[in-house]
Amino acid sequence: LAPASRSVRVVARLGKKVSVAVIPIAWRPTTSARAQRILRAAVAAVSRLRSWQIAERLDTGLGTPPAISHYWVGDRYRYEVAYHSATFGETIGIGSHTWVLQSDHTWQESTGPAFDTRELMPWWTHRLGVRLLDFTHEHGRPVADIALADIRPPPTGLPFWFRLRIDLRSHLPISMNMITAAHFMTQRYFAFDQPVRVVPPH
Helix, strand or coil: CCCCCCEEEEEEEECCEEEEEEEECCCCHHHHHHHHHHHHHHHHHHHCCCCEEEEEEEECCCCCCCEEEEEEEEECCEEEEEEECCCEEEEEEECCEEEEECCCCCEEEEECCCCCHHHHCHHHHCCCCCEEEEEEEECCEEEEEEEEEECCCCCCCCCEEEEEEEECCCCCEEEEEEEECCEEEEEEEECCCCCCCCCCCC
16 A cells, blocks of 8 residues: 555455445554544533434344434433334333333333433443544535544453544534444434424323
């Protein structure tokens, strides 16, 4: 590769299936502190949000159909998610109450500690090994490409790798890619502070 290369394009083929990945390779160790500052700004920006939405795709890599989910986040402890994998489903969480739609179309209610909706974004609890991969532009706005790596030695836990794209104007996350064991997830974040109505099921 040329010394100035910032990324490498990798093509993998299995039979008729072709997958392509563009991998950043121009890591600059001196930019890690800047990556930490960008991530802290994103954490603060998310914490100020009143609402947002998440579009999620989760693949096991084992040939089964991916699970597609859509989240509506109403506030810090209020959310609704509709998902589709082998079957359709829905979950509503409001404070300490959670309702899960059953196969017979009834709702099962449970109570427990209130769930912090920021943890619907998996990177929220794995903010380790922060590195700056690149600066780019997306739809005319400056974007930071950040890598996170939560790598713990066995048997204490699985390794997690994240690639997080952050809008440098709003400091809000745009998208995330996550890789861990049989868990390949992408999330897209949007509709920040737009009206969201999350109510108990009827």
